[in-house]
């Protein structure tokens with residue numbers, strides 16, 4: 531099929547490139563001319579493992595190109611995927627759909643030929659598809675052969691594992707508004723349908739709701755285990771054993787039961803807020819999710835307190851140096867959006883702690899987000915002379931670090947491990963003052 535992916539961010543670029551690698555002919559479109567020029571030059575705007583090679587192959591095979599021009603992209607296209615951002619609106623919990631609306635208006639205004647299915651992949655408030663349909667009807671653009679057929683098709687990929695998630699999806703959820711869009715989406719995904727991937731065809735509103743409900747549930751599961759971890763610290767239980775013990779129950783499942791510094795990233799924080807907003811507007815509050823959001827915010831503050839405690843408390847900590855390993859919200863991405871580090875580091879700085887950070891991919895974007903943070907060129911350099919090391923993101927290079935070498939660089943062999951990467955007993959035996967989450971320290 532001839533398809534257009536609108537927005538070349540984490541979702542649009544990965545989706546566009548992956549459909550090209552499956553044999554579709556894809557144009558990736560973005561209004562950011564610098565991004566598009568870079569892509570035309572072979573430079574990717576994001577870090578995502580495996581993406582580089584797929585882009586090169588698809589471009590070389592003539593199945594992928596990049597443009598800023600809607601007329602050029604849509605001429606001859608059968609399907610357009612809208613994958614632009616939907617950030618939280620300023621001073622509100624609502625998801626801002628202005629980029630989706632702008633992309634849709636640009637599609638309506640563009641030169642088109644033949645029926646075009648317009649598929650909203652962005653995570654949008656429930657009812658957005660209905661609203662776009664009303665906009666389409668009012669525009670009078672849906673006449674003649676160049677008709678437009680709307681659908682919802684939420685995206686579930688995880689940054690850092692986006693290509694695998696695309697190629698081996700748990701399910702594909704589509705909400706076509708008519709037969710033309712339904713047929714186009716089936717053709718687009720025929721390979722997955724043939725492989726037996728669950729293909730969930732529902733109304734557009736249900737598809738939109740599935741995306742929010744999925745993220746809300748996952749955020750709740752993470753937050754639940756985080757609170758259990760805090761309680762484990764009080765009662766002398768081990769959260770890892772508890773997670774294992776409950777995860778074996780098939781009704782619960784073992785995924786998303788790893789305790790950590792609180793969820794972050796480009797999706798969970800904004801999507802939980804947006805669902806709370808929709809629920810309040812509709813007069814059907816999701817109180818459980820309101821609590822999840824509050825608990826998650828508090829969780830990040832607790833993490834900073836753990837570092838301050840490791841330095842001997844507020845008074846002792848002043849003037850000391852903390853090394854931070856990891857700024858991104860998870861490994862294998864350069865995405866810093868709503869990362870726990872953004873909450874933790876300023877709290878340490880407020881306590882007059884000097885902070886030096888290292889992240890394998892996140893440092894380029896960090897300068898715009900942090901004030902007064904110094905950066906190290908390597909994990910070892912970050913540790914140099916620091917009084918405590920705090921592991922925030924479990925990048926593989928931290929997990930496999932030579933801890934003896936790290937310990938020698940530190941002024942004090944103290945570590946606060948916010949991902950429970952290391953074994954408390956071995957760390958203690960090796961002379962570390964080691965603190966982690968929800969596990970007895972000895």
Ligand SMILES: NC(=O)c1ccc[n+]([C@@H]2O[C@H](COP(=O)([O-])OP(=O)(O)OC[C@H]3O[C@@H](n4cnc5c(N)ncnc54)[C@H](O)[C@@H]3O)[C@@H](O)[C@H]2O)c1
Pocket residue numbers: 536537538539540541542559560561562565613614615616629632633636651652653654685686687688689796797
């Ligand atoms: N990042 C994820 O892991 C993920 C996963 C599932 C769903 N989502 C959802 O997918 C959507 C996109 O997320 P993302 O992280 O890829 O966003 P992103 O911010 O990385 O990229 C969005 C891109 O859209 C471009 N853009 C904005 N307005 C445009 C317009 N009118 N025309 C063309 N391009 C335009 C921007 O320049 C930018 O390159 C969001 O709704 C998000 O919630 C994201």
